[in-house]
Amino acid sequence: MAEKPRTLFEKIWDDHVVSSDPGAPAILAIDLHLVHEVTSPQAFTGLRERGLKVRRPGQTVATADHSIPTLDPSLPILDELAAKQLRQIEENCREFGIPFYGKGSPTRGIVHVIGPELGLTQPGMTIVCGDSHTATHGAFGALAFGIGTSEIEMVLATQTLLQRKPKTFRVQIDGRLGPGVGAKDIILALIARIGIGGGTGHVIEYTGEAIRALSMEERMTVCNMSIEAGARAGLIAPDETTFAYLKGRKFAPHGAAWDEAVARWRKLPTDEGATYDRTVTIDGQALEPMVTYGNNPGMGISVTGRIPSLTDVEPAARADLEHALAYMGLQPGASIAGQKLDVVFIGSCTNGRIEDLRAAASVLRGRRVAAGLRVLVVPGSQQVKKQAEAEGLDDVFTAAGAEWRESGCSMCIAMNGDQLEPGQYGISTSNRNFEGRQGKGGRTFLASPITAAASAIAGVVTDPRTLKPTATSVDVAHSTAVETH
Amino acid sequence: MPEPFVRTTSRVIAIPRANIDTDQICPARFLKITDKAGLADALFFDWRFTPDGKRREPVSFIDEPHNAGRQILLVGDNFGAGSSREHAPWALRAWGIRAIFSTGFADIFRGNALKNALLPIVVTPDRYAALTALQAADPDGEWTVDLEAQKATLPDGESFAFEIDPFARKMILAGTDEIGYVRSNLPAIEAWEAAHPARVDTARA
Numbered sequence: 001m002a003e004k005p006r007t008l009f010e011k012i013w014d015d016h017v018v019s020s021d022p023g024a025p026a027i028l029a030i031d032l033h034l035v036h037e038v039t040s041p042q043a044f045t046g047l048r049e050r051g052l053k054v055r056r057p058g059q060t061v062a063t064a065d066h067s068i069p070t071l072d073p074s075l076p077i078l079d080e081l082a083a084k085q086l087r088q089i090e091e092n093c094r095e096f097g098i099p100f101y102g103k104g105s106p107t108r109g110i111v112h113v114i115g116p117e118l119g120l121t122q123p124g125m126t127i128v129c130g131d132s133h134t135a136t137h138g139a140f141g142a143l144a145f146g147i148g149t150s151e152i153e154m155v156l157a158t159q160t161l162l163q164r165k166p167k168t169f170r171v172q173i174d175g176r177l178g179p180g181v182g183a184k185d186i187i188l189a190l191i192a193r194i195g196i197g198g199g200t201g202h203v204i205e206y207t208g209e210a211i212r213a214l215s216m217e218e219r220m221t222v223c224n225m226s227i228e229a230g231a232r233a234g235l236i237a238p239d240e241t242t243f244a245y246l247k248g249r250k251f252a253p254h255g256a257a258w259d260e261a262v263a264r265w266r267k268l269p270t271d272e273g274a275t276y277d278r279t280v281t282i283d284g285q286a287l288e289p290m291v292t293y294g295n296n297p298g299m300g301i302s303v304t305g306r307i308p309s310l311t312d313v314e315p316a317a318r319a320d321l322e323h324a325l326a327y328m329g330l331q332p333g334a335s336i337a338g339q340k341l342d343v344v345f346i347g348s349c350t351n352g353r354i355e356d357l358r359a360a361a362s363v364l365r366g367r368r369v370a371a372g373l374r375v376l377v378v379p380g381s382q383q384v385k386k387q388a389e390a391e392g393l394d395d396v397f398t399a400a401g402a403e404w405r406e407s408g409c410s411m412c413i414a415m416n417g418d419q420l421e422p423g424q425y426g427i428s429t430s431n432r433n434f435e436g437r438q439g440k441g442g443r444t445f446l447a448s449p450i451t452a453a454a455s456a457i458a459g460v461v462t463d464p465r466t467l468k469p470t471a472t473s474v475d476v477a478h479s480t481a482v483e484t485h
Numbered sequence: 486m487p488e489p490f491v492r493t494t495s496r497v498i499a500i501p502r503a504n505i506d507t508d509q510i511c512p513a514r515f516l517k518i519t520d521k522a523g524l525a526d527a528l529f530f531d532w533r534f535t536p537d538g539k540r541r542e543p544v545s546f547i548d549e550p551h552n553a554g555r556q557i558l559l560v561g562d563n564f565g566a567g568s569s570r571e572h573a574p575w576a577l578r579a580w581g582i583r584a585i586f587s588t589g590f591a592d593i594f595r596g597n598a599l600k601n602a603l604l605p606i607v608v609t610p611d612r613y614a615a616l617t618a619l620q621a622a623d624p625d626g627e628w629t630v631d632l633e634a635q636k637a638t639l640p641d642g643e644s645f646a647f648e649i650d651p652f653a654r655k656m657i658l659a660g661t662d663e664i665g666y667v668r669s670n671l672p673a674i675e676a677w678e679a680a681h682p683a684r685v686d687t688a689r690a
Binding site: 029066120232 | 503
C-alpha cells in the first residue's frame with residue numbers, strides 16, 4: 001500500500017517524535033539548540049537547582065548578540081546589567097561545556113545569522129532557540145521555532161521538547177517579483193494580508209515560483225518574519241539553491257557524508273497530493289515595495305499607498321487603528337511616501353546578511369544621506385562584517401554618511417544602547433514596529449534594505465524605484481542588478 | 486518549582502485592545518536581568534510611565550488603586566504576540582495575574598503562560614463581547630476561575646466551561662513542571678538518539 005502523501009513539515013515532525021503518550025504532548029527530539037545571553041540565564045539557574053547537566057552540549061551552541069554593544073569591542077561595556085548578562089553566558093557555557101562564540105570571536109553574530117553561515121542549520125533538522133525569530137532557519141527546510149526560558153531549560157536538560165502538533169498552512173507566491181521588490185516585501189505583504197495572528201497554531205510552508213527564485217539569504221528574510229504573522233514556524237523545501245549554499249560550510253557534512261545527506265534532503269519536499277489545513281496564494285508580480293505605518297507588522301501598505309482612514313477598516317478595528325496612528329503621529333489618508341525620518345537602521349536577523357548590505361550599498365554608492373539623518377548599518381555577524389569590508393561596502397556606507405558598526409541585534413531590540421529617542425521616526429530593516437521596540441517612544445517604519453537606503457538619501461520614506469541613477473549607483477527601477485531583485 | 490493552583494476568585498481588569506505584544510507587557514530593556522526579580526514593576530511599563538520616567542497623568546489603569554490585587558485579565562484578540570520572552574508571563578505573575586480571558590493568544594506566549602501556572606482561557610467572540618459588557622456594567626464583580634472543574638463563574642452565578650490543554654492542567658493542579666515527566670521517558674529518548682545519529686557536532690574544532 002502506498003504511504004499517505006506528507007508535507008515537508010509532517011516528514012520532519014514524524015522523524016523527530018520520540019514518544020507520544022495519550023493525553024500528553026509529543027516528546028520531540030531537538031537536533032540543534034541555539035542559545036543567547038538574554039533568555040538563557042534563568043534556564044541555567046534551573047539546571048543547577050535540579051543538579052542536571054546539559055544533555056547534548058555538542059548539539060548546542062551559544063553566542064552574544066542581543067545586549068552586546070556594536071561599538072568598538074575594545075571599549076568597556078558601561079551598562080552594568082548588560083555586562084553582567086554577557087559575563088553570565090560565558091560562565092554558563094564554560095560550566096556546562098557549551099561551545100560559545102563571544103566578544104572577540106570572528107564567528108560571533110546574531111544567532112540566526114551565524115547558524116546558517118556556519119552550516120549548523122541543515123534541512124530536515126529540528127532547531128530551537130529562545131528567540132521568536134528562530135523561524136529564520138526554516139529557509140533550509142528545517143523545523144525551527146522560538147521557545148521560552150522554561151523550554152530552554154527543558155532542551156538543555158533533555159534535548160527534547162513537549163509539543164502539540166501544529167496545523168499546516170501553505171503560502172504560495174506565484175510569478176516573478178518586479179524591480180525594487182524583494183523578500184522583505186513578500187513577507188510584509190503576507191502579514192498585511194493575513195494579520196499578525198493569521199498564522200497562529202500553524203506552520204507555514206512557502207511555495208511557488210517567486211519563492212523558488214529567491215537566494216538562501218532572501219528565503220531567510222521571508223521565513224524570519226513568519227512569527228510576525230503569528231505562525232509557529234515557516235519552512236521552504238530544500239533544493240539546489242539550498243545545497244549550493246551549504247556545501248563546504250564548516251559544520252555541513254563533508255565527503256561521503258555530504259552525498260548521503262543530500263540524498264536524504266532530496267526526500268524532504270512535500271509529496272504530490274499532500275494536503276494543507278489552509279492555503280493562501282499571492283501574485284508576486286503585483287507586489288510593490290512595502291512599508292508599515294502602524295504599531296504592528298501587519299499594518300503594512302505599498303510605498304505608493306495611503307495610510308488607512310478609520311472608515312477603511314472594520315468597526316471593531318477602528319479604536320486600535322486610531323491608537324496606532326496617534327502613537328505614530330500620522331494622519332489617516334496621508335501618503336506613506338514623504339513621511340519624515342530621523343534615523344535609518346539597516347541590519348538585524350531579518351536583513352543583516354551580506355546580500356542585504358550589498359543591496360543597501362548599491363543604492364548608497366556615490367550618494368550622501370540626507371542632512372541631519374542618523375544612519376546606522378549593523379552587520380548581522382562578524383563574518384558578514386569581514387566580507388562587507390573585503391568588498392569595500394563599509395567605505396560606501398561611511399562615504400555616504402552612515403555609521404558602520406560591529407555585529408549584533410542593535411536597534412532591532414534596542415537593548416544595547418542603539419535606540420530611537422522618544423518621538424523619533426526610524427525606517428528599519430528589522431522585524432517589529434511595536435511601540436517602544438526600537439527605543440522608548442520611538443516610531444518605526446519597517447521596510448526592505450533598498451527602501452531604507454533610498455529613504456536615507458531623501459530623508460523621508462521613499463519608493464526606491466523613484467531614485468534617479470547616479471554615475472556609480474544602481475537604477476532600481478530599471479535594473480535587475482540590485483541583489484534583492 | 487511552581488505551587489499547585491486550583492482556582493481563584495477575583496475582580497477583573499479589562500484591556501479592550503487587540504494584539505497586545507510582549508514588548509508592551511514587558512519592554513526589552515527589562516530583559517537584562519539574570520534572574521526573575523523586579524518584573525512586577527516592569528509590567529506594561531511604558532503604558533504607566535512617560536519616556537522620561539514620570540508616572541503618566543492620569544495614571545495608567547494598572548496603577549489605579551482599585552485595580553491592585555486583581556488576578557484576572559480580559560483582553561483583546563491575539564494577546565502576547567511577538568517576542569518569545571518568558572519575562573512577559575513572569576511579569577504578569579509577579580504582578581499577581583493568574584488567568585487571562587481572550588479570543589486568542591499567540592502560540593509562544595500561551596505555552597510560556599501555562600508553564601508558569603498562568604491560565605490563558607480562550608473564549609468565542611460572542612462570549613468575549615458578553616464578558617466585556619458584563620465587566621463594564623459591573624467592574625467590581627468577582628469572577629471565579631476553577632481550573633480543576635474547568636469552569637468560570639460570573640458574579641450573577643452564571644458559569645461556563647472552558648478548554649485548557651489537559652496535560653498542562655494536570656501539571657498546574659499538581660504544582661509540578663514538565664522536566665520530571667520528560668526525564669521519566671529517558672529510555673525512549675536514549676532509544677531515539679541511538680537510532681538517529683547527531684546531525685551536527687557543535688564542539689568539533
